[in-house]
Amino acid sequence: MSTDTENGNTVELRSAAWFGSGATGGGLRAFSHRSRVRQLGYLPEEHLGKPVIAILNTWSDINPCHMHLRERAQEVKRGVWEAGGFPLEFPVSTLSETFQKPTPMLYRNLLAMEAEELLRSYPVDGAVLMGGCDKTTPALLMGAASANLPALFVPAGPMLRGHYRGRTLGSGTDLFGYYDEYRAGRIGDCEMSEVEGGLARSPGHCMTMGTASTMTAAAEALGMALPGSSSIPAVDSAHHRMAAAAGMRAVGIVREQLTPSKVMTREAFEDAAATVLALSGSTNALIHLIAMAGRVGVELSLDDFDAIGERVPVLADVRPVGRFLMEDFYYAGGLRALFLQLAEVHGALHPDRPTVSGKSFGASYSEAATYDDTVIRSPQDPVAEHGGVAVLRGNLAPDGAVIKHLAADPRLLVHTGPAVVFDSYPELQAGIDDPSFGITEDTVLVLRGAGPLGGPGMPEYGMLPIPAYLLKKGVKDLVRISDARMSGTSYGTCVLHVAPESHAGGPLALVRTGDLITLDVPKRILRLEVDDAELERRRAQWQPPEPRFERGYGSLYAEHITQADQGCDFDFLARPGANPAPDPR
Numbered sequence: 001m002s003t004d005t006e007n008g009n010t011v012e013l014r015s016a017a018w019f020g021s022g023a024t025g026g027g028l029r030a031f032s033h034r035s036r037v038r039q040l041g042y043l044p045e046e047h048l049g050k051p052v053i054a055i056l057n058t059w060s061d062i063n064p065c066h067m068h069l070r071e072r073a074q075e076v077k078r079g080v081w082e083a084g085g086f087p088l089e090f091p092v093s094t095l096s097e098t099f100q101k102p103t104p105m106l107y108r109n110l111l112a113m114e115a116e117e118l119l120r121s122y123p124v125d126g127a128v129l130m131g132g133c134d135k136t137t138p139a140l141l142m143g144a145a146s147a148n149l150p151a152l153f154v155p156a157g158p159m160l161r162g163h164y165r166g167r168t169l170g171s172g173t174d175l176f177g178y179y180d181e182y183r184a185g186r187i188g189d190c191e192m193s194e195v196e197g198g199l200a201r202s203p204g205h206c207m208t209m210g211t212a213s214t215m216t217a218a219a220e221a222l223g224m225a226l227p228g229s230s231s232i233p234a235v236d237s238a239h240h241r242m243a244a245a246a247g248m249r250a251v252g253i254v255r256e257q258l259t260p261s262k263v264m265t266r267e268a269f270e271d272a273a274a275t276v277l278a279l280s281g282s283t284n285a286l287i288h289l290i291a292m293a294g295r296v297g298v299e300l301s302l303d304d305f306d307a308i309g310e311r312v313p314v315l316a317d318v319r320p321v322g323r324f325l326m327e328d329f330y331y332a333g334g335l336r337a338l339f340l341q342l343a344e345v346h347g348a349l350h351p352d353r354p355t356v357s358g359k360s361f362g363a364s365y366s367e368a369a370t371y372d373d374t375v376i377r378s379p380q381d382p383v384a385e386h387g388g389v390a391v392l393r394g395n396l397a398p399d400g401a402v403i404k405h406l407a408a409d410p411r412l413l414v415h416t417g418p419a420v421v422f423d424s425y426p427e428l429q430a431g432i433d434d435p436s437f438g439i440t441e442d443t444v445l446v447l448r449g450a451g452p453l454g455g456p457g458m459p460e461y462g463m464l465p466i467p468a469y470l471l472k473k474g475v476k477d478l479v480r481i482s483d484a485r486m487s488g489t490s491y492g493t494c495v496l497h498v499a500p501e502s503h504a505g506g507p508l509a510l511v512r513t514g515d516l517i518t519l520d521v522p523k524r525i526l527r528l529e530v531d532d533a534e535l536e537r538r539r540a541q542w543q544p545p546e547p548r549f550e551r552g553y554g555s556l557y558a559e560h561i562t563q564a565d566q567g568c569d570f571d572f573l574a575r576p577g578a579n580p581a582p583d584p585r
């Protein structure tokens with residue numbers, strides 16, 4: 001086997017099994033593989049004996065959040081060459097939060113499988129993972145964790161702030177807000193077309209604290225991305241330099257054999273959870289982090305998030321919970337500044353664990369500084385004393401449900417009201433503005449059939465719309481309950497991820513219009529005020545819905561998907577374990 005001995009590290013390269021050692025060794029297959037690299041246009045001395053770095057790139061014409069990643073991959077390659085590696089770019093499927101229906105969540109595990117199997121089956125020594133739009137980040141990290149080759153993540157970076165008539169616009173958050181203004185008749189077509197043109201002004205992912213900003217920050221907190229990388233706006237020249245640095249470092253982690261299982265430890269997941277909560281990040285992160293932890297055999301549960309939230313204050317004043325946008329967050333010092341502040345809270349972070357930077361986690365932020373303490377707060381002056389996500393339980397959600405209560409109307413955090421139930425999102429859309437449903441400001445709106453199986457894919461329906469006649473009266477929030485997810489850019493008193501879901505026979509399936517439901521966030525309760533005997537009668541009458549898929553990937557998905565509290569991974573992927581290495585000889 002050929003070895004790579006730069007910088008005093010000697011490592012046996014996995015790719016040498018394909019290419020042989022030296023210019024002639026390795027037999028017929030190695031000869032054939034080398035001849036094909038000649039066909040690619042490379043000289044022997046350009047690649048033999050060098051770490052092969054796969055660049056898994058989610059660039060696509062259909063994904064505006066990643067439109068710069070084709071160009072940015074060139075800078076990753078530059079870094080790989082510079083450090084003595086051999087870069088090869090692999091296009092992988094893109095998951096565009098905007099365009100892919102019913103939801104890219106249906107395909108997160110498919111991209112994870114694609115990433116894992118590409119890394120396993122090709123002559124690869126290490127990987128750079130390029131993503132950022134919502135599900136791409138967990139998918140790539142799940143795949144790389146399962147392949148367990150040295151890998152690091154290059155975050156796509158947030159887009160620039162949106163702009164409209166002198167005001168800033170945030171992805172999702174202001175889209176929803178202005179659309180409600182439009183539905184209420186307070187702004188017209190002319191204003192709406194200006195908002196449409198001003199919301200998304202550059203390449204990059206959503207620049208609110210949506211799932212994208214939350215998950216790229218979580219990747220950095222885990223130690224799987226370079227320090228500071230997740231906050232850099234996509235179009236900043238620092239983003240180009242970060243990409244080159246990531247390429248260089250990818251070669252380093254191969255030489256050090258710094259595999260994901262060494263980085264993604266229980267302590268790393270606790271720090272990622274603390275980071276998500278201090279950012280008041282997307283509720284989607286709970287599902288994704290649980291799934292990612294499962295890949296490396298780390299136990300992480302919904303209750304961990306609730307416990308960590310108790311000790312972690314919210315420090316980022318970023319929409320939808322706060323006022324600012326990711327560009328402001330970057331100028332204020334970025335994620336490293338937030339780590340620095342969070343480190344002041346006793347026990348919030350574990351500074352001594354490894355990261356892909358080659359330095360400890362603590363060293364990655366020790367020299368950071370906060371330049372604007374209105375955007376990144378100190379623990380003495382937090383946005384909120386405790387993390388913004390609560391885990392609810394009760395007879396309506398035996399396996400848990402989630403609420404981002406900081407983004408909710410405080411009037412509704414303890415509330416009992418009569419349910420108005422919709423069985424599907426189309427039914428809800430058709431009926432929501434119809435006054436005959438009798439929806440009032442005390443109603444508890446219920447949507448079911450929107451979970452992992454029912455949705456399918458748990459679409460982000462969870463911020464159920466408010467009837468236009470209530471919006472016109474100035475009602476801006478209602479208690480809303482579903483087995484769906486919600487965009488990280490959304491807000492309102494929305495109880496999400498109810499588990500088990502209704503499609504699988506969870507108690508949500510048994511609710512009837514008119515039943516009273518109690519939400520008590522301080523006590524973490526979600527209760528259907530119907531006695532057990534009546535619920536049993538209803539359960540006996542319940543008919544399981546028809547399967548959503550008759551064939552293909554959807555059937556595989558339906559057979560193996562786990563519920564929200566388990567991370568919605570496929571059961572056969574949600575564990576560590578060795579598969580036979582391919583024998584290329």
Ligand code: FES
Binds near residue numbers: 097132134171206210
């Ligand atoms: Fe891609 Fe929001 S649509 S991150």
Ligand code: MG
Binds near residue numbers: 487489
């Ligand atoms: Mg989103």
